Amino acid sequence: MKKPLKCILVFLLSASLALSVFGCTTPPAMDSIKATGVYFDTVISIEIWGTGDEKILDQCKKMCSRFEDLFSTTIKTSDVSRINDAKGAPVEVASDTAELIKEGLYYSKLSGGMFDITIEPLSELWDIGHNPGNIPDEAAIEEAKSHINYKNVIVKGNTVTLKDPKAAIDLGGIAKGFIADKLKAYLESKGIRHGLIDLGGNVLVIGKKVDGEDFRIGIQKPFDKRNEAITSVSVDGKSVVSSGVYERYFKKNGKIYHHILDPRTGYPFDNGLLQVTIISDRSVDGDGLSTSCFALGLEKGSELIKSLDGVEAIFVTNDYKLHYAGKQ
């Protein structure tokens, strides 16, 4: 054997040995860092890949804390509480609050008032989250209903006025989606290309997984154990948001009383739906549309989805059948 050839052979073999030792180890970019916390009455988690900078996650938590202080109906000093307690007087709010209310009004209008951000008097009356099983009396429901009308909310710049002094707003049906979008925008501004934002089951992803595959997001099976999925979807950079009767409810005489209330009847919607999931680019759209489509029901909700670009929906009816809707 000639010497140069021998040298090449030795080199190749050494290279193969080196590769076998170092080639399979995970590069640091595959690792993620994750933050969990408690905001908006739920557990949130934010997981990002390709960085070890914990300061980015700390800033996300600060943002969550600030948004909670602005949008909560239970924190007395929040923008929302100040609007609700103002008895019709104009209230100066943060620009984020004004922006979110405008989003809420957009979906209130789109759903023809079936989803209405001025539902608060009725939500407060039913108080489904803490109600052991008391159905409010008819007169109280009528009174609460009479103050529901999103057209009474006037937003001018950062000033919000309720034309009906007894009206009140609740942004709970749309806030988490809005906040998820803000977190994503911040993370992307920091160069994050792979991320998973989960605000109590309101899911928004950044890009694909770090291995190049789509994120796989399950959809909660109604009334089953939390995280038990009825189906799943693969997404790249999208939001997956569900609204369902099983989230907060009580049962009385075999009937389920849940937290999605019908502004027309004053009672929980009873339309054969258990859940609606929306897959969309913006999470605020997913949040607004999941409640709107739930309120509209399977048929009209599907029509609404088909009229929109880039949005898909999965309806689950009370026979646990899945119904897909979206522009093909």
Added chain:
Amino acid sequence: MKKKDFLLIGIILLLAAAVMGYHYLKGKSENAEVVITVDGKKYGTYDLSVNRTIDIDGTNTLQIKNGKADMIQADCPDQLCVHQKAISRDGESIICLPNKVVVTIKGGKDRELDAVAN
């Protein structure tokens, strides 16, 4: 080419194969661990393949059984953690908010779902 050359080539190839085989097997059979934290502080780490019942600070009870971890008891009012599905795959977690208990699986098989919309 001498006999010794073949020997050297053989040894190097064998070594390379052995190292690759080690990585392959390690990746497959790496034991999953159950990591419990209370209020952000580490409470304990347990082998997911060993059946046992763990009392967490007297507030929660976690059962490790047949390669799955399940919160079977909690003194919290909402009982959300008890209603969560048992966990077994890398990165899955059960969280009890009122008691600030977080149970996470580290290692083992990749998770099937990255999150569940609720």
